Amino acid sequence: MFAERGYDGATVRAIAERAGVDPAMVNHWFGGKEPLFVAALDLPADPAAIIGEALPGDPEHLAERVIARLLQVWDETGGAQLATLLQSIAGHEVAASLLREFIGRVLVGKVLSTVAPDRPELRASLAGSQMFGLAFVRYVLKVEPLASADHATIIAAVAPNLQRFLTGPLP
Amino acid sequence: MFAERGYDGATVRAIAERAGVDPAMVNHWFGGKEPLFVAALDLPADPAAIIGEALPGDPEHLAERVIARLLQVWDETGGAQLATLLQSIAGHEVAASLLREFIGRVLVGKVLSTVAPDRPELRASLAGSQMFGLAFVRYVLKVEPLASADHATIIAAVAPNLQRFLTGPLP
Structure with missing residues (x-):
C-alpha cells in the first residue's frame, strides 16, 4: 500500500481493510502508521x-x-x-x-x-x-x-x- | 586477479600473463595498473x-x-x-x-x-x-x-x- 499510494496516501484504515483486519489491530500490533512503515521498510x-x-x-x-x-x-x-x-x-x-x-x-x-x-x-x-x-x-x-x-x-x-x-x- | 590477490598483489605482468598478452599492451591500452583497476571496478x-x-x-x-x-x-x-x-x-x-x-x-x-x-x-x-x-x-x-x-x-x-x-x- 505504501508503494502504491505513498506514505500519505496509504491510510491505516485502507491497509487494515486490504489485510482484512480491524484498523485497531494495526495500531495495537504496530503502534501506528509510522512504526508500521518502518516495519514494512x-x-x-x-x-x-x-x-x-x-x-x-x-x-x-x-x-x-x-x-x-x-x-x-x-x-x-x-x-x-x-x-x-x-x-x-x-x-x-x-x-x-x-x-x-x-x-x-x-x-x-x-x-x-x-x-x-x-x-x-x-x-x-x-x-x-x-x-x-x-x-x-x-x-x-x-x-x-x-x-x-x-x-x-x-x-x-x-x-x-x-x-x-x-x-x-x-x- | 585483483579479487584474488588484492591491488598490490596483482601485478601488471601477472595480469598480462593470465590474459596471454604482452605487459606492454596492458600499459598501452589502459595506461597503467591504476587505470586498469578503475576500469575493472x-x-x-x-x-x-x-x-x-x-x-x-x-x-x-x-x-x-x-x-x-x-x-x-x-x-x-x-x-x-x-x-x-x-x-x-x-x-x-x-x-x-x-x-x-x-x-x-x-x-x-x-x-x-x-x-x-x-x-x-x-x-x-x-x-x-x-x-x-x-x-x-x-x-x-x-x-x-x-x-x-x-x-x-x-x-x-x-x-x-x-x-x-x-x-x-x-x-
Missing part, C-alpha cells in the same frame, strides 16, 4: 524515533546525541542489516522513493523543523548525506580506521560537521 | 585522478575543487552508473574489499598524505563518508533539494565540512 531502527529521543537537551550538542544513538543501534546489528537496506535501496526505485518520502514527510516535518526553522529540507538532506555515508563507509565498505573506531572517536570527528548541517549557518 | 571515474587534478591551488579551497569536479563527473552519467556501483559494493564483499584497498592504498598513500600529513587514513575515510553519502542522497535516494540543487549551492553547503575532514583540526 525493514529499517534497522526508526530514524524519526531516534532523532526524537535525541531532541531533548542542549541544541548545541544535538549532533553528538544523534550520532551516539545511531552508532549504538547500528552496532547492535553489526551493520549487516544496514548493508542489506542500502543494497535494496540502490537496487529498487520503490524502496528509494518510499524512504525519500519518509525522510521528507516525517524527519523534516516532525523533527528537524522544531530545531532549525530555516531551510529544514536542505538541512535534512545534508544531514542524511553525512549519516548515510558514515554507515556506508563503516559497515559496508568497512574502511579503516572508521570501520573499527570507537564511538567517542567517531562522535568527536563527525559531530561538528553534522551539527553545522543541523543548526549552523548555511549559504 | 567499472568506476564512473578515477577518484585518485580527480583528487590529483584538484590538488594544485590554494589548500584552503581544496574541498571546493574536489566537490566541483566530482559533481561534474557524476552529473555526466546522470548518477545511474553510480547507483549501480553502490549497489554492487553493497552486495558483493569482493567489490567492497577491492574499493577499500584502493581507497587505502591509492587515495591515502598517494594523494591525501601530501596535503594533510597527520592522520591521513582517518581523514580519507571521513572525507569518503561525506562524498559517498552525498552521491547516495543526490543520485540514488534522490532526496530534494539535494537531488536537483545546482553545483554552487552544494559546494557552498558541503565544502566547509569536507574541508574540515581534509585539513581541519581533528580530535
Whole structure:
C-alpha cells in the first residue's frame, strides 16, 4: 500500500481493510502508521524515533546525541542489516522513493523543523548525506580506521560537521 | 586477479600473463595498473585522478575543487552508473574489499598524505563518508533539494565540512 499510494496516501484504515483486519489491530500490533512503515521498510531502527529521543537537551550538542544513538543501534546489528537496506535501496526505485518520502514527510516535518526553522529540507538532506555515508563507509565498505573506531572517536570527528548541517549557518 | 590477490598483489605482468598478452599492451591500452583497476571496478571515474587534478591551488579551497569536479563527473552519467556501483559494493564483499584497498592504498598513500600529513587514513575515510553519502542522497535516494540543487549551492553547503575532514583540526 505504501508503494502504491505513498506514505500519505496509504491510510491505516485502507491497509487494515486490504489485510482484512480491524484498523485497531494495526495500531495495537504496530503502534501506528509510522512504526508500521518502518516495519514494512525493514529499517534497522526508526530514524524519526531516534532523532526524537535525541531532541531533548542542549541544541548545541544535538549532533553528538544523534550520532551516539545511531552508532549504538547500528552496532547492535553489526551493520549487516544496514548493508542489506542500502543494497535494496540502490537496487529498487520503490524502496528509494518510499524512504525519500519518509525522510521528507516525517524527519523534516516532525523533527528537524522544531530545531532549525530555516531551510529544514536542505538541512535534512545534508544531514542524511553525512549519516548515510558514515554507515556506508563503516559497515559496508568497512574502511579503516572508521570501520573499527570507537564511538567517542567517531562522535568527536563527525559531530561538528553534522551539527553545522543541523543548526549552523548555511549559504 | 585483483579479487584474488588484492591491488598490490596483482601485478601488471601477472595480469598480462593470465590474459596471454604482452605487459606492454596492458600499459598501452589502459595506461597503467591504476587505470586498469578503475576500469575493472567499472568506476564512473578515477577518484585518485580527480583528487590529483584538484590538488594544485590554494589548500584552503581544496574541498571546493574536489566537490566541483566530482559533481561534474557524476552529473555526466546522470548518477545511474553510480547507483549501480553502490549497489554492487553493497552486495558483493569482493567489490567492497577491492574499493577499500584502493581507497587505502591509492587515495591515502598517494594523494591525501601530501596535503594533510597527520592522520591521513582517518581523514580519507571521513572525507569518503561525506562524498559517498552525498552521491547516495543526490543520485540514488534522490532526496530534494539535494537531488536537483545546482553545483554552487552544494559546494557552498558541503565544502566547509569536507574541508574540515581534509585539513581541519581533528580530535
